[in-house]
Amino acid sequence: MTRAMDMVRKIFFAFAIALVMMSSSGPAQAQVHVNVEEGHLNPMPIAIVDFIGANPAAQQVGADVASVIRANLERSALFRPIPSNAFIERITALEVPPRFADWKIIQAQGLVVGQVTPLPDGRIRIDFRLYDVFAEQQMTGFSYTTTPDNWRRIAHRISDQIYEQLTGEQGYFDTRIVFVSESGPRTRRIKRLMIMDQDGANPFFLTGSNAMVLTPRFSPSTQLITYMSFETGAPRVFLYNLETNRREVLGDFPGMTFSPRFSPDGQRIVFTLDMNGNSEIFSMDLASRSRTRLTNHPSIDTSPSYSPDGSQVVFNSDRGGSPQLYVMNADGSNQRRISFGDGRYSTPVWSPRGDLIAFTKQMGGRFAIGVMRPDGSGERILTESFLDEAPTWSPNGRVIMFFREGRGEGARLWSVDLTGRNLRQVPTQTDASDPAWSPLLP
């Protein structure tokens, strides 16, 4: 997946990016590199200096930006930000090359410096540079001009630049999570749509407490969310537009509709329609609202998810006697079972890279999150507990977020790397479930 799908989209937050490639010598000559498969075993020491500023306000933004970058990189477990009190050189000007010897002594392999400059029109310019300490050369540098309140997104973009330069993989920090915020007793649970940055910052509600909502998912543009709501009584698939804050019911169907997901091109939604107890998978073209039936079987058929090229759909069916994973062509042809291990499989989600399918697996009274190849081979369990459910992929296909419930406890969001390491709770103010990771923001 590339950023190609992000093109031709309105910029969600108003800011301008000025790309200033500052005497970059290119990644080919770089000596530092982090392997995303093995990096957790030996995280790269990296020094991220508080960005300098011309006045106290700019200095504060500079410190905040550096703090967000450190937290992002630390959370990836591929990097180990060095504590600032170990720094020897004090960076006072961006134009002066750093004294690399001072950074080598404290074992820093990467060095990030930056500057926040207030502009006459009220905006700020944030410059940053990433150095390869051992090669003693700059790897990349960018300059962003933005409104002061948008500094967090710039910090995420810089984090993505660092991640991409040092791992060779696309980053995932300038992204958001839409999820279900939960409150109230279990027998009368209140479930509302909430959205936040991937690091838990800037959370806000999208829906009120009058109707229970479930299973939100982003469109590829990140501007639309599809979800299920009991707002009109029975389960119905809804669309929520983040630009207009308007929501609408998707189609007028005779039965319940649920488990919606966008196609990779954003033109269609694939979902389950249940009529008289028989659930079938349909897709609907959003422009014409014409619908296509993909399955036709008396068993449960639900939880469809497109492959990233849009040619196939993985789904959940109990036609074999227990819930298992099946793959079909996008027109419904060639339906075949792919999961054959012990246990019950559900909630399949195709990786944005296309190489894996994540799922929930029930076995021995426990719930696990795992991955397998699209042909069903290479199954690996990443994490398990009393209840782990509903995986969602980071846009680079390296991290999986899901929700976990303890016995008799509320749900919380967690993330785990594709390696099965780096299990972490995602900070939310309330109990939370059904996370969906956005693509990189446009």
Add this chain to the structure above:
Amino acid sequence: MRKVLIALSAVAALAACASRPEATPTPDTTVGAATTPAPSGPTPGSAEDFRVSVGDRVFFGYDRFDLTPEARSVLERQAAWLRQYPNVRILVAGNCDERGTREYNLALGARRAAASRDYLVSLGVAGNRVETVSYGKERPLDPRSNEEAWSVNRNAHSQIVSGAVS
């Protein structure tokens, strides 16, 4: 309006009494109570009557939607009661325990609701009086996480939507 409904329901109750199948175990006292309201106990034809005297939930095995003999017996009482009060419309909600994933359970709950509805219809209740919905695992009756709670939370819940005596 409500008084009219009560009167109509009482007449319906008496009329239905004559043709009630012998197998229906609805207590005879409900009919008597319609003419001389008892100081305690649910008003015949009321939602409480349906819930307490008839039974408004049937229960299922794990990942099952087939009706047990007990479930059939409850649904037979529901059907008899619904024939007795022909103005009543119900919503059958399918519910699941927490030991399944959310979307699968929405589909499973729909099957449970449909199984209950189909049986009611086969017993002579007009199909347009019985709506169905699935709440999946979202509305547990028992909040605990143990076998006892799960067995209670796997149910189809018949709720009166309209037409009952208040």
